[in-house]
Amino acid sequence: MSVNEVKIRRAPCAFELRGTGPPTSRTFVLGDEDHTLGNALRHVLINDARVDFCGYCVPHPSEPVVHVRVQCRNNTDGGDSSSSMDPDAPSTLTAIEALKEACQTLSDQCDLVLEKLEEVAPEVVEDRIRMDKLAEEDDREMEEEMEEEEEYFDEEE
Amino acid sequence: MPPSPEPDLSSTGGIYDVNESGIQFRHAPSLPTPKDGTEFLTRISSNLKLHILDRPTKxxxxxxxxxxxxxxxxxxxxxxIAEVPTMALEYIYMWNNTGLIHDEVLSHRLGLIPLNVDPRYFDEYGFDVDEEGNPAATDRNTIVFRLNVSCGRNAKEDEKIRKKMESKWKSEGLVSGYDVEEAQQKEKNKDAGNTTGDDATTEEKEESKEEDEEDLEPSVMNLSLSDRAATNAVASSNISTNSPIDSPHRPFTRHVYTRDLLWAPQGDQLSRFPLSSSGVGSGVGGGIRPLHEDILIAKLRPGQVIELEAHARKGIGKDHAKFSPVATASYRLLPHIEILKPIYDELAEELVNWYEPGVFKCVPTTEDGHRVKAIVSNPYACTMSRNFMRNPILKESIKMSRVPNHFIFSVESVGMMEPAIIVAEALKILKKKCERFIELPFTLEPPPFDRVLAWVTSPEMNVNINRYGASVVGAHYTS
Incomplete structure (x- = not known):
């Protein structure tokens, strides 16, 4: 008997891109994500001068998807607008590029915080070293097993 | 702790002011939006600070x-709370249960028992597959426990039954809570024997003695002073915590504790998690056992039996709260307290002793013939009580606010991992979430309208591009 009968629902799609028109505006459907990533990404995206608008929503609380809407500044469109004349105007970015860059930024931010954590908590460093060693041993074991298998097959031949 | 300096409002964009009716955000002129992600990061890294304030217990x-x-x-x-994985009992195979507790309730209770094993030593179920591609249970993703208890007519007979069963499970290679205690004791004695002759041994011996005492009651370790006192009081009283209450005219009751759970080591599990090693929390220790050996699972009356097998799997708190590695993980914003007008004498004493103890401090002063003056000593102790606002003079003199980018986190681990490691794991998981989308192909654009479907295959995901946009179908990734 399973202790919990109700399992987490998986999203039908891991990633979906919605919207037509210029590629600077898109809605992304991120499967198997929720407010955790949606809100964090939104904050990174609105802190980019090239992004005009970014918002996120979870359309239904029981569906494991989050929608992220990204609208970037479109400088190629309507060339006579004052913003495009400005030499300091930020360059154009497509929505998908903005999303990927934001993901990279957020990931780098995690690295920064992790670095700070390792500075103050020696146990985290110790733990990392231990886990790395363990992973190495596992890899070595795997390689040895592979070699043994190869030898076995060689013998058979 | 020194009082915090005036927060830099330009980096936070404002501050939360506390007034009688609640809390209000006061906007302040902020820096212009960073021009790209790199500038955003440099701005963050110049302000980023992380300090450990307190480690009340392990x-x-x-x-x-x-x-x-x-x-x-x-x-x-x-x-x-919800996405750092841990191991917990997930599948219960109930062979026999004539006890009072229903199968469902018993399996639920078993599921909630925290296991003292670092989940990172295990894979997720479904990673290993058999020849037909179905998920297979291996020693790298499943921990097997057995519970095999019955109740005798009285304490004496019950003990006899237990002894008989003990020899049986030992021959089968099963490990109970009693065995782990024994093995660790043996290891300790061996260590103590080896180190004699050294100059520093006396100290070490004393230490190991202390540890031995702790081993007798594993769950008493790391308890606060008051808890320890309570435990000692119970231990010194006539009531033994280990054996059930046996009184005349009352049928014998057998208490089933987590120490009765038998760990059945699979594959190389016994060599990876040796019985002799000690160490609770992050790391390998004492085989694979529940975190506490004295959790009551069920009570049995004479003749009742429970026989079951339980499989532990890796899971996350989103799926079931039993998988959550933390009891609580929360944050609050740092209170910022300013004294606008100096507070003297009686009023100062009133403030220091009645409102928010620990936040303010009285210092002697010579200003204008006053005795003492109140100063802010520790804003961390502030609970944001607004009681002082009932005094109109104090209300005018003190300004309370919260710093919007200063978080005081409190993480309380259940015990499978050290709290700092849980934080590190959480950061790694957030990183992994981001990496999923970094790997997307760069030009995900819908084809012209006359083409209905086109497929682009990236190494990581199948991306389906149709005229409504792109979607990824059936992508598998590890979280």
């Missing part, structure tokens, strides 16, 4: 994270 950690947005802090908190 399983608790209080730290402050300064210079991040609330969305990041909240993501961290949410991941710690």
């Amino acid at each position: 399983d608790e950690l209080v730290f402050e994270l300064i210079g991040v947005d609330v969305s990041f802090a909240n993501a961290l908190r949410r991941i710690m």
Whole structure:
């Protein structure tokens, strides 16, 4: 008997891109994500001068998807607008590029915080070293097993 | 702790002012939006600070994270609670249960028992597959426990039954809570024997003695002074915590504890998790056992039997709360307290002793013939009580606010991992979440309208591009 009968629902799609028109505006459907990533990404995206608008929503609380809407500044469109004349105007970015860059930024931010954590908590460093060693041993074991298998097959031949 | 300096409002964009009716955000002129992600990061890294404030026990950690947005802090908190994986009993195979507790309730109770094993030594179920591609249970993803208890007519007969069963399970290679205690004791004695002759041995011996005492009651370890006192009081009283209450005219009752759970080591599990090693929390120790050996699972009356097998799997708190590695993980914003007008004498004493003890301090002063003056000594102790606002003079003199980018995190681990490691794991998980989308192909654009479907295959995901946009179908990734 399973202790919990109700399992987490998986999203039908891991990633979906919605919207037509210029590629600077898109809605992304991120499967198997929720407010955790949606809100964090939104904050990174609105802190980019090239992004005009970014918002996120979870359309239904029981569906494991989050929608992220990204609208970037479109400088190629309507060339006579004052913003495009400005030499300091930020360059154009497509929505998908903005999303990927934001993901990279957020990931780098995690690295920064992790670095700070390792500075103050020696146990985290110790733990990392231990886990790395363990992973190495596992890899070595795997390689040895592979070699043994190869030898076995060689013998058979 | 020194009083915090005036927060830099330009980096936070404002501050939360506390007034009688609640809390209000006061906007302040902020820096212009960063021109790209790199500038955003440099801005963050120049402000980012992380300090450990307190470690009340081994399983608790209080730290402050300064210079991040609330969305990041909240993501961290949410991941710690719901997405850091742990091992817990998930499948129960009930062979026999004539006890009072229903099968469902018993399996639920078993599921909630925290296991003292680092989940990172295990894979997720479904990673290993058999020849037909179905998920297979292996020694790298499943921990097997057995519970095999019955109740005799009285304490004497019950003990006899237990002894008989003990020899049986030992021959089968099963490990109970009693065996782990024994093995660790043996290892300790061996160590003590080896080190005699050294100059520093006396100290070490004393230490190991203390540890031995702790081993007798594993769950008493790391308890606060008051808890320890309570445990000692119970131990010294006539009531033994280990054996059930046996009184005349009352049928014998057998208490089933987690120490009765038998661990059945699979594959190389016994060599990876040796019985002799000690160490609770992060790391390998004492085989694979429940975190506490004295959790009551069920009570049995004479003749009743429970026989079952339980399989532990890896899971996350999103699926079931039993998988959550933390009892609580929360944050609050640092209170910022300013004294606008000096507070003297009686009023100062009233403030120091009645409102928010620990936050303010009286210092002697010579100003204008006053005796003492109140100063802010420790804003961390502030609970944001607004009681002082009932005094009109105090209300005018003190301004209370919260710093919006200064988070005081409190993480309380259940015990499978050290709290700092849970934080580190949470950060790694957030990183992994981001990496999923970095790997997307760069030009995900819909084809012209006359083509209905086109497929682009990236190494990581199948991306389906149709005229409505692109979607990824059936992508598998590890979380």
